Amino acid sequence: MLNNKEYLNKIFQSNKPLIIYKTIGGYDVYTDFKEKITLNSKNFKNFLNKKTSQSTSPIKELNCYIGFFGFQLLCENIKIKIPKQQSLNFYPGLVYKPQTIIKIRKNIVIKSLLKNFRQLQTSKPENKYFYQKKFNLNLDESKYSNLFKHFSKKIQLGETYQIKICQTYSNKSNIDAVSFFWKLMSINESPESFLIRDKDYSIISCSPETLIEKKKDVIITKPIAGTLNRTKKMTKKFANNFFKKNEKESKEHNMIVDMERNDLSRICKTGSVKINKLKTVEQYRDLYHYVTEIKGRLKKRITNHDIISAMMPGGSVIGCPKINTIKLLNGCEKLNRNIYTGSFGYINANGDMRFNIIIRSILNYKKRAEISAASGVVIDSKPKREYKENYIKAKSLLDLFKT
Amino acid sequence: MIYVIDHEDSFTYNLVHLLEGFSPTYVSNYYDINWHQLEKSKIIIFSPGPGNPSHYPETQKVYKKYKGDKKIIGICLGFQQILYGENADIVPQKKIYHGYQSKIKTLKESALFKPNKVFLAGRYHSLKLKEPFNSSSLKITMRCVESNVAMAIEDTINNVYGFQFHPDSFLTVDGKFLIQKVLQL
Numbered sequence: 304m305l306n307n308k309e310y311l312n313k314i315f316q317s318n319k320p321l322i323i324y325k326t327i328g329g330y331d332v333y334t335d336f337k338e339k340i341t342l343n344s345k346n347f348k349n350f351l352n353k354k355t356s357q358s359t360s361p362i363k364e365l366n367c368y369i370g371f372f373g374f375q376l377l378c379e380n381i382k383i384k385i386p387k388q389q390s391l392n393f394y395p396g397l398v399y400k401p402q403t404i405i406k407i408r409k410n411i412v413i414k415s416l417l418k419n420f421r422q423l424q425t426s427k428p429e430n431k432y433f434y435q436k437k438f439n440l441n442l443d444e445s446k447y448s449n450l451f452k453h454f455s456k457k458i459q460l461g462e463t464y465q466i467k468i469c470q471t472y473s474n475k476s477n478i479d480a481v482s483f484f485w486k487l488m489s490i491n492e493s494p495e496s497f498l499i500r501d502k503d504y505s506i507i508s509c510s511p512e513t514l515i516e517k518k519k520d521v522i523i524t525k526p527i528a529g530t531l532n533r534t535k536k537m538t539k540k541f542a543n544n545f546f547k548k549n550e551k552e553s554k555e556h557n558m559i560v561d562m563e564r565n566d567l568s569r570i571c572k573t574g575s576v577k578i579n580k581l582k583t584v585e586q587y588r589d590l591y592h593y594v595t596e597i598k599g600r601l602k603k604r605i606t607n608h609d610i611i612s613a614m615m616p617g618g619s620v621i622g623c624p625k626i627n628t629i630k631l632l633n634g635c636e637k638l639n640r641n642i643y644t645g646s647f648g649y650i651n652a653n654g655d656m657r658f659n660i661i662i663r664s665i666l667n668y669k670k671r672a673e674i675s676a677a678s679g680v681v682i683d684s685k686p687k688r689e690y691k692e693n694y695i696k697a698k699s700l701l702d703l704f705k706t
Numbered sequence: 707m708i709y710v711i712d713h714e715d716s717f718t719y720n721l722v723h724l725l726e727g728f729s730p731t732y733v734s735n736y737y738d739i740n741w742h743q744l745e746k747s748k749i750i751i752f753s754p755g756p757g758n759p760s761h762y763p764e765t766q767k768v769y770k771k772y773k774g775d776k777k778i779i780g781i782c783l784g785f786q787q788i789l790y791g792e793n794a795d796i797v798p799q800k801k802i803y804h805g806y807q808s809k810i811k812t813l814k815e816s817a818l819f820k821p822n823k824v825f826l827a828g829r830y831h832s833l834k835l836k837e838p839f840n841s842s843s844l845k846i847t848m849r850c851v852e853s854n855v856a857m858a859i860e861d862t863i864n865n866v867y868g869f870q871f872h873p874d875s876f877l878t879v880d881g882k883f884l885i886q887k888v889l890q891l
Contacts, residue, residue: 458802458832459798459802459832460757460832461756461757461783461832461833462757464756464804464832554804554805557805557876557877558804558830560876561716561805561828561830561872561874562716564720564723564876565715565716565717565718565720566719568722568723571723573723573726573727574727578876581876623716624714624716624755625716626714626716627756627757681804682804682832
């Protein structure tokens with residue numbers, strides 16, 4: 304019989320649907336899905352408030368639904384309609400109920416509700432893997448600059464204070480998601496990284512951003528705002544000084560901190576919303592990020608749906624104020640964001656949850672791979688710099704296609 | 707009871723979070739006002755929000771209806787809405803203050819705050835009050851130390867108050883005190 308490691312490798316090489324989620328000290332692999340629910344604006348609330356609490360499994364870690372909510376679903380959930388866009392008709396949202404969890408730590412531990420999980424047949428992928436090196440970009444620099452000028456005017460008029468312009472790279476590919484994911488982790492492991500591989504699509508992401516971490520009645524969010532291109536000689540101390548002294552980055556960050564305090568205040572007890580750690584620097588392969596951690600205690604009788612509606616879509620990837628800024632974006636974005644700036648994570652039956660913001664991601668669907676990136680326009684932004692920042696954010700993902 | 711008219715801002719609930727510490731607070735969107743609840747409330751607050759005061763005729767209606775009857779407090783856009791209701795011009799300013807921390811000074815015209823006190827406050831505005839502005843009852847009671855732009859108003863006759871900056875921002879030092887003073891509950 305296969306040992307744990309051999310078994311794990313066998314399912315990685317098969318086409319078995321699975322999810323990998325980065326956790327402290329390793330990764331959790333979820334598989335043997337008993338149930339799969341396609342979410343839409345009609346069943347979303349019911350799913351969050353009823354369905355999630357119904358599961359009872361003797362294995363605590365499997366007492367959950369895990370999956371993603373797309374950007375459009377999250378907008379519709381807060382009553383913002385998205386106009387007709389160019390679209391892949393990808394799933395608005397999908398959640399899975401796992402029956403097996405494989406914990407990759409120093410050792411590999413497997414817990415399953417199925418007695419014979421090791422004997423389950425796995426099959427080889429039907430389609431051949433291939434990928435292109437080159438990508439098409441939906442907004443070139445001149446189109447980007449025009450949009451930038453358009454939004455700068457809106458800022459002067461006070462209609463938005465900060466707005467994130469999104470660009471999408473795409474090409475024809477059918478990637479081996481698991482091997483891409485581990486390659487990505489070897490160069491750019493991030494705290495909210497994840498993979499979903501299903502029969503007809505895959506998503507890999509090295510997201511750095513935690514949107515919701517909820518345990519009992521304590522909820523934490525860690526918004527990121529502020530990016531610095533990392534060069535070889537640069538130190539974390541240098542980055543820290545850069546952010547502190549840079550007025551533009553500070554203001555951009557301040558805005559996001561107040562916005563996230565606001566979103567938590569909608570659902571938290573009076574006086575309980577506090578800034579835990581203000582303005583810390585996190586280091587990644589190609590860049591540094593400026594991060595703040597905010598915490599609150601939930602009011603009584605707050606539902607899962609209340610929490611998701613207050614916090615999603617995450618403000619740091621849209622701009623501020625949220626509603627009007629999404630409306631401004633919707634008027635200009637021709638391409639559906641699909642998963643980008645949606646959210647991935649899980650809800651446990653006891654109400655605990657963890658969700659990220661889906662950024663730094665590859666969506667592979669219908670033999671098309673797409674990578675999106677966005678950066679903020681505030682009043683002092685320069686279009687050239689922000690255009691370049693989008694490229695830096697996408698770079699570690701684009702590089703995967705080069706080797 | 708405090709009634710907050712929300713202009714769909716992403717900072718409104720920071721304000722609500724502060725207010726709830728002093729009195730039960732009811733919040734509705736500006737396009738969805740509960741007139742019955744509003745009638746019962748002692749204090750009306752105009753929240754911050756995007757755009758300019760002329761975009762919100764409903765809020766102007768509330769101002770005209772209740773000025774002099776109920777205490778009215780405006781924050782940021784809300785501050786501008788009160789001034790707009792008093793026929794002031796709200797105009798773009800050269801330097802835009804979004805996420806900006808500024809030194810603010812209290813003036814001798816203030817009935818609520820000690821004069822010549824300087825404190826730090828968070829600002830989110832691209833528009834400002836065009837001056838000179840004259841009113842028989844409404845006084846400018848705080849200004850930005852650097853730019854001299856109007857930062858607070860008080861009308862003790864009609865019980866109308868406003869801040870251009872955000873007492874609710876984490877950038878404002880002791881915003882809770884400012885709110886407490888202006889609520890005077």
